[in-house]
Amino acid sequence: MHDNYAVFVDNVVKNYGNREVLKQLCMKVERGTIYGLLGASGCGKTTLLSCIVGRKNIDGGEIWVLGGKPGEPGSGVPGPRVGYMPQDIALVGEFTVKDAIYYFGRIFGMDESLIAKRYRSLQTLLELPPDDRFLKNCSGGQQRRVSLAASLVHKPELLIMDEPTVGVDPVLRDGIWNHLVDITRKENTSVIITTHYIEECRQANKIGLMREGRLLAEESPGRLLTIFNTTTLEEVFLILSRRQEEGRLTDVASLPIADDQNNTIVDATHLAGSTASVATVSTFEISTGSTDVLTTKPKENRCKTKNSMSTNRMKALLDKNWKQFYRNITGVVFLLTFPIIQTSIFMSTVGGNIRDIKLGIVNDESMTTACPNFSPNGTAVPYDFSSCHFYNMSCRFLTYLDHPMIHKVPYDTVEEATEAVTHGHIVGVLYMSENFTGLAEERIEKGKDIDPVVLDLSQIKVWMDMSNRQIGATLQVKLVDLYINFQNDLFNDCKFIPGLADLPIDIDYYYGDQDEPYTVFMIPGSLITIMFFMGAMMTSQIIIMDRHEGVWDRSIVAGVTSMEITVTHLMLQASIAIFQTVEMLIVVFAIYQQTYSGSILLIYLMVYLQGICGMCYGFWVSVISTDHSMANIIVTGAFLPMMMLSGMMWPTEGMPFALRMVAKCLPFTVAIESLRNVTKKGWSLDNFEVYDGLAISVLWAIFFGSLSLYLVKKKR
Numbered sequence: 001m002h003d004n005y006a007v008f009v010d011n012v013v014k015n016y017g018n019r020e021v022l023k024q025l026c027m028k029v030e031r032g033t034i035y036g037l038l039g040a041s042g043c044g045k046t047t048l049l050s051c052i053v054g055r056k057n058i059d060g061g062e063i064w065v066l067g068g069k070p071g072e073p074g075s076g077v078p079g080p081r082v083g084y085m086p087q088d089i090a091l092v093g094e095f096t097v098k099d100a101i102y103y104f105g106r107i108f109g110m111d112e113s114l115i116a117k118r119y120r121s122l123q124t125l126l127e128l129p130p131d132d133r134f135l136k137n138c139s140g141g142q143q144r145r146v147s148l149a150a151s152l153v154h155k156p157e158l159l160i161m162d163e164p165t166v167g168v169d170p171v172l173r174d175g176i177w178n179h180l181v182d183i184t185r186k187e188n189t190s191v192i193i194t195t196h197y198i199e200e201c202r203q204a205n206k207i208g209l210m211r212e213g214r215l216l217a218e219e220s221p222g223r224l225l226t227i228f229n230t231t232t233l234e235e236v237f238l239i240l241s242r243r244q245e246e247g248r249l250t251d252v253a254s255l256p257i258a259d260d261q262n263n264t265i266v267d268a269t270h271l272a273g274s275t276a277s278v279a280t281v282s283t284f285e286i287s288t289g290s291t292d293v294l295t296t297k298p299k300e301n302r303c304k305t306k307n308s309m310s311t312n313r314m315k316a317l318l319d320k321n322w323k324q325f326y327r328n329i330t331g332v333v334f335l336l337t338f339p340i341i342q343t344s345i346f347m348s349t350v351g352g353n354i355r356d357i358k359l360g361i362v363n364d365e366s367m368t369t370a371c372p373n374f375s376p377n378g379t380a381v382p383y384d385f386s387s388c389h390f391y392n393m394s395c396r397f398l399t400y401l402d403h404p405m406i407h408k409v410p411y412d413t414v415e416e417a418t419e420a421v422t423h424g425h426i427v428g429v430l431y432m433s434e435n436f437t438g439l440a441e442e443r444i445e446k447g448k449d450i451d452p453v454v455l456d457l458s459q460i461k462v463w464m465d466m467s468n469r470q471i472g473a474t475l476q477v478k479l480v481d482l483y484i485n486f487q488n489d490l491f492n493d494c495k496f497i498p499g500l501a502d503l504p505i506d507i508d509y510y511y512g513d514q515d516e517p518y519t520v521f522m523i524p525g526s527l528i529t530i531m532f533f534m535g536a537m538m539t540s541q542i543i544i545m546d547r548h549e550g551v552w553d554r555s556i557v558a559g560v561t562s563m564e565i566t567v568t569h570l571m572l573q574a575s576i577a578i579f580q581t582v583e584m585l586i587v588v589f590a591i592y593q594q595t596y597s598g599s600i601l602l603i604y605l606m607v608y609l610q611g612i613c614g615m616c617y618g619f620w621v622s623v624i625s626t627d628h629s630m631a632n633i634i635v636t637g638a639f640l641p642m643m644m645l646s647g648m649m650w651p652t653e654g655m656p657f658a659l660r661m662v663a664k665c666l667p668f669t670v671a672i673e674s675l676r677n678v679t680k681k682g683w684s685l686d687n688f689e690v691y692d693g694l695a696i697s698v699l700w701a702i703f704f705g706s707l708s709l710y711l712v713k714k715k716r
């Protein structure tokens with residue numbers, strides 16, 4: 001029975017949360033007819049059409065389209081048997097008029113010459129703007145006409161249009177209606193059209209008057225006018241709406257039902273006393289009235305509707321994505337310069353040598369930090385094999401503080417200097433006592449027999465402001481280093497055994513060295529996090545844009561699969577990521593001349609895979625987000641915790657055990673460690689600790705990708 005109808009809607013219920021929008025709605029659209037769906041804004045027309053084209057799931061009842069249920073084999077949707085013009089323009093702003101029509105033509109599997117032919121005829125029919133005009137530069141009405149042309153290009157069996165004539169010139173509107181009448185007659189096309197202009201529906205074979213999720217009546221316009229004895233459909237609608245308010249809607253069911261065998265349409269225009277479009281309507285016969293048409297088998301598919309991935313559709317999608325990308329110059333500039341800017345900023349700001357730390361000097365021995373005319377020559381004089389006379393040791397030591405990191409600020413007293421620390425003018429105070437030289441000599445002379453008071457006074461005292469730990473700790477380490485240098489040189493002058501001044505612990509380095517800047521530790525983390533979050537941001541934004549513009553839904557109705565859309569998006573972005581990865585590596589290893597030990601190809605692969613992983617994560621974010629703002633919040637909100645847990649700034653060994661285990665499972669904790677193993681240790685894929693970094697990127701990419709595809713299919 002359902003085969004007899006283009007669309008058969010049976011007791012359909014649709015809820016948005018607790019709100020019932022479609023209430024046991026029934027609707028029958030015979031093949032080869034025009035069905036006008038009328039109703040006030042918000043009554044559920046768009047929802048009903050979305051359910052018919054399979055973009056929204058229903059909560060009750062059944063829908064049959066061209067003999068099958070939407071989304072199931074044998075139905076017309078999704079696929080080229082249906083032409084769908086949604087309420088929104090649902091086209092890519094970066095498309096030209098011609099691109100838009102060709103995009104859908106290709107998706108529908110038409111060959112280029114056929115698309116060209118159809119395009120020319122639609123151009124004339126719909127007075128389309130010039131070929132090369134970008135849609136974003138077209139007026140709303142022009143965009144709507146292009147959108148209509150896109151739904152007509154493949155001559156579908158069923159045409160579903162959500163308010164196609166809004167903002168269209170009356171003459172052109174009349175032309176569109178004439179065309180619709182023409183294709184229903186000549187090609188047996190079935191048409192469902194919603195409109196706010198109730199009276200234009202006089203040319204429909206049947207109209208459905210919809211209110212608050214229900215059809216008040218479903219009848220030919222002429223019969224409605226006769227039954228209610230009115231001159232306009234507006235009046236009919238008003239009468240029915242009042243009856244619904246009064247709870248007398250049952251009366252509608254008792255209306256005389258249109259005789260299916262009645263082949264002649266009532267001349268509605270004549271009844272209305274209007275002259276508009278008389279010719280078309282009065283001579284038009286309902287082709288669906290005849291039994292043979294009602295039972296006609298669906299037309300054989302002119303275009304293939306396979307659900308598997310199709311090369312043609314993939315090509316069309318890739319072409320669309322590419323045009324969307326390169327015609328958006330701001331986007332291109334951003335995507336290609338962002339990695340360079342980010343990496344350069346990181347390299348220039350993190351781990352660099354700290355300079356000019358203000359250190360207060362109180363030197364009670366010489367009463368000045370300048371130590372005028374000071375020369376270290378002759379300040380350490382050996383006089384036997386085990387002794388040495390010292391002169392002006394405080395000045396000698398201060399010469400070692402002539403280092404770019406330290407800016408010496410002289411103070412007369414410790415109190416003054418401490419005051420300066422409390423006001424943040426300096427970060428520490430270094431003090432040497434009045435008899436510093438003598439005490440230093442005694443300290444060396446007496447060794448283990450030294451008086452503890454002398455030992456204490458012979459020390460260089462330093463008070464540090466450690467509120468900025470990084471500066472305080474750096475200065476502290478530097479002071480110890482400089483003191484060891486000072487003592488080594490001193491002992492050398494005294495002809496003591498070389499190395500006596502060294503710490504009694506000899507540290508050698510397998511990988512890296514003591515002076516390696518902090519930047520080196522951070523590089524793997526920064527490369528991986530920049531790449532990951534750039535991929536996530538790029539993908540989530542582009543996919544959400546596609547969804548919001550309605551291009552995604554429209555393409556799906558046209559027969560494109562979610563998998564094809566996703567794969568083609570990822571293909572383009574993965575190509576962009578190839579360049580972005582190259583740029584980042586050039587900045588780090590060529591411009592900033594950081595050294596690396598392992599294979600550069602492996603380094604490249606590890607960073608690149610994190611970009612892919614980020615893209616899949618971005619895809620997931622786009623699926624669970626309702627809009628750009630939500631996606632931004634999720635991506636940026638996750639950035640800090642993931643970065644903290646990644647061990648890029650502080651080793652994971654510093655975390656509680658349970659948290660460390662969680663951190664290790666995240667996408668880039670292990671990946672960063674693996675990358676560090678390659679860059680610093682030169683390890684290859686033979687080492688599990690490199691291999692696991694690659695594996696975790698791939699596994700997370702697969703996880704996010706599959707989860708997103710599942711959610712996309714489920715969420716309708």
Ligand SMILES: Nc1ncnc2c1ncn2[C@@H]1O[C@H](COP(=O)(O)OP(=O)(O)OP(=O)(O)O)[C@@H](O)[C@H]1O
Pocket residue numbers: 016021039040041042043044045046047048087
């Ligand atoms: N995704 C959604 N979530 C929740 N409510 C929704 C959603 N989409 C639509 N609605 C609500 O469902 C009702 C029916 O909306 P629908 O868009 O189908 O109406 P319509 O008749 O097409 O209106 P219009 O002619 O203005 O487009 C409206 O009240 C709308 O606010």
